Amino acid sequence: MKKLVAFFATAMLLATPLLVSNTTHAQQLLDRVVVVVDDGVVLQSQIDQLVQQVKAGNNFNSANAPSDEVLETQAIERLILQEIQLQMADRMGIEVNDSQLEQAINGIAQEQNLSIDELRQKMADNGISWASYRENVRNEITIQQVQRAAVQQRVSITPQEINNLVKLIDSNQSTQTEYRLGQILIAADSNSSQSELEKAKDRADTVLRLLDEGSDFSDLAIRSSSGSAALDGGDMGWMTINSMPTLFAEAVDGKPAGEVVGPIRSGVGFHILKVQDKRGEQTVEVEEVKARHILIQPSVILSDNKAKEMLNTFREQIAAGEKTFDELAKEHSSDPGSASRGGDLGWARPDKYAPEFKEKVETIAANTISEPFKTQFGWHIVEVTDRRTTDTTDESKQERAYQMLFSRKFREELDNWQQEMRDQAYIRRVAE
Template sequence: MKQILAYSLLAAALAVAMAPAHAQMLPSAAPAAGTSGATGNGSLDRIVAVVEEDVILQSELDQAMNAIVQQYASNPGQLPPRDVLARQVLDRLILMKLQVQKAEDQGIRVSDADIDAAVGNVAQQNKMSVDQLQAAVNQQGGPGSFAAFRKQIGDQILAQKLHENVVRDQVTVTDAEVNNLLDSASYKAGEVHLAHIQISTPANGGASDIAQAQKKAEDAINAVKGGMDFNAAAIRYSDAPDALEGGDLGWRRMDEVPPAFADAIAALKPGETSPALRGPTGFHILKLIETRAPGKQIVTEYHARQILIRPSELVTPEQAQKKAQDIYNRLVDKKEDFAKIAKDESKDNTTANVGGDMGWFAKDSWGTAIGGEIAGLKDNEISHPIQTEAGWIVIQRLGTRESDLTVQLQRDQARQAIGNRKADTAYENFLRETRSSAYVDIRVPELRDPADTNSQASADK
C-alpha cells in the first residue's frame, strides 16, 4: 500500500522553534481521547497516561509508534529498543496534549478554513487532490481515519499558534543588539548543517537531575565513539523534539547558533562531534555535517509607480476593475500624466501623494502579483490592471538596477537570528515549565522514564 507523506503528530509537537519541517509517515487514526475500543490485537484499549484532564490511549501510542517504525522501515537499525522508543513517543504525545490544552485555555482557536488549507498543502506535497488524499488516508487507517487526521493537523496548528502567542511579547530585537552582534569578535559568517542530541534537565531540577543528564550525555557520546550512527544515537538518547528525525537541525547561519556553542562548532571539521556542552536547559552534543561560505547578495531592483483602485462600501469589485481599466486606457491611449492621475485617483496612502512612486524595490517586495508583473514589463511600459489583495493596480516600470544588498541582508539576517534565538529560548523554557508543573500520571510502569521525576511524582499522587 502506498504510504502517505504528511504532517506528523510527533514532528510538529515541538518543532515550531528548533527543528526544520519534515514530511513523515502519516499515523493511522486513533480513537478520540476518552473513548474505549479495541487495539490492533483485539484486546480492550487502555489508558496509558493521564495528562491534566485528558488521556492518552494505548491505541494512540500504538498508532504513533507504528508511524515511526514505518518511517524507518528501510533502516530499522537506527531505532532504539521498542521500550525506549515507546517512552520517546509517549513523551511527545504528552507534550502535544499539554500544548493543545494551553492553547485552548488561552482562547486560541483553529478554524475549518485553517485545517482545509493545511490538508490542501499535504495533498499538494503528495501530488494528490484532497479527495485522493482522503481516500488514501481512509484506506491506510480504516473508516473515520480522515477525521482523525484532520484533528491531528488541527492540534499541530494550535501548537504553532501557541508558540506565536508565547514568543510575541517576549521577543524584541533592537538596532543596538544587531550592531553588537555584527561587531563582536565571536560573530562568524557562513552557514552550517548541524545535527544535535539534547539531554534536558527539569525546569527546577537539582544536583541529582543534572548528574543524571550528564551521565546520559556521556553515554550518548560513548555510543557515537563506539560506532553508533549519530542519527541513531539521537533517536535513542535525545530529548529534543527532533529526536525521532535523527536530531537533524538542517542548515543554519552561524549567527543563529548560540554564542556558547559557536566556538565549539568552529573547532569542528565536517563529520566531527562536539563534547557535551552545558546549556541553560541541559546538555547538548553537536555534529557538524557540512559548511558553506557566505556569498555576495546581488539582486535586481525595480523602480516603478502605481495607481491603486480599491473596492469599498461604495465601490464594488466590478466597478473597481472597470475604473482601473479606464485609467489604463487614459494612460496608454490618451497619454495622460501618470503622476497626476495617481494623485487624483490612487487609494494607496503611501504613494498617492508622490505621484504613485514606489521607489526602488526587490521583485516581490510589494507582493508576488506585482513582482510577477513588474519583471515582465519593459522600462516605461504600463501594465494592464492587476488584481491584488488590496485591489486593482496599474503599474508603470521606470527602470531596473543590480544592487549589492550584502550588508543590508546581513543586518536583516542578524536581526532574524537574534529573534529566532530568543524565541527558541522563550518557548523551550515555556515548555519545560509547562511539563514540570503539569499533572501527568503514566499508568503503565514500563513506560515511565526512570529519570523523569516529574512523571513519577505525578503517578505517586
C-alpha cells in the first residue's frame, strides 16, 4: 500500500514526458520515464546511453549483434536492478566520495594504458559525457559495496571445504612438479641376516647424523652410497612424482627443496634422499619483523605535543642507560596487549600494521629506536629487534582455496539475492 501511495502521488509527474523550452518557446521532448522502480525511475535517456555504451564496447560485434529491441530490453533489466541497489545504498548510508571516485577512475585509465585526458576523449568519441561517465563509475562502486554488505554474510565456507580444495589443487599440481633428488643407498638386500641389517641401519643413521651436522650430501654419497649414481654425488636428476619409484614418491611428495628424508627401507637396503631442488611449483615467501613499541595516546589532558615529548624523553633515557625499553613500555605504553610484554609485538608481517607503522618497521634499521611518529592510534616509538623470511606457501594455498570458494559462492548468492530484491520491489512499466 505504501508503494502504491508513493506511486500515485508522483504519477502525474512521471507519466508524462519531461519538456524543455527553446528560444522560440516551442516545446521539445527531452526525456521520459520508462519504468517506475519503488521510489525511483528509469529514464529513456539512461536506456539509450547504456545501449550506446554496449555498442561502443570492445566485445560488441555489429555483424552478429542482437536487435536494438533486444538490447533495450536487456538495458532496462540492468537499470532496474541498478536502481533497486542504489536505493538500498541510500537506506544503508553508503556513499562514494570524490576521492574514492578519482582513485577508481585512475585505476581504470591505468588498466587501459591511458591518461585521464585520453580516457576522457575516448568517452567523448563514444558520445558519453565525462559527467555521465563519472556518475556511472560512482554508481558501479556504490553497487559493489551494497552487494558486499548484503551478500557476504550469506556466504558460508567451512575449513573442510578449504582443505579439500587445497588437496585437489595439490594433486593436480604434483603431477607437474619436478624434484631433483639425491640418494645415498646403504646396501642390505633381502637375504641379509638380522645382524647385517642392524649394521646397515646404524650406518644409515650415522650418515643422517653427519648430514644434520652440516656434512655435504654429495661428498657423503661418493664415499658411502652403493647406488648407481654414487660417483655423481647421488644425483638422480629431475623426476616427477609419477616417474620416480613409488617408495620415493610417498616420501618426498610435498617436501621443500633442501629437505632430507629417510632412512627408507627397501629390498636393496636403506635409502637416504635429499630434495636438491624443485621446479614447477610456486613458493611464497614473506618478510616478517619482530618489533616492540611504546604507544602514548593523546587525550583531553595530554596534548599531541606532550605525547611526542614524552616519547622523545623515553628515547633519551634508553640511550643514557637510565631506563630500558622493556621498563618504559610496561610503565607507560597505552597498548594493553603489548605493554605487559615490554612492548613486544612478536613476529608479524609489516602489512598487518597501520600504514605509518608499516612504513617504519620496513625501513628502520634493526635495533634502532625510531623517532616518535603518529598513527590513528596515537604516538609511537618502535624498535625492530629481528627480521626473517618465512615460507607461507601452505598459508597461500589456503587463502587461494578460500578465495576460489568465496568467489563461486558469492556469485551464486548474488544472483539469488538480486532476484529476491527484484521480486520484492514495486516495478511498473509506464505506457508511452
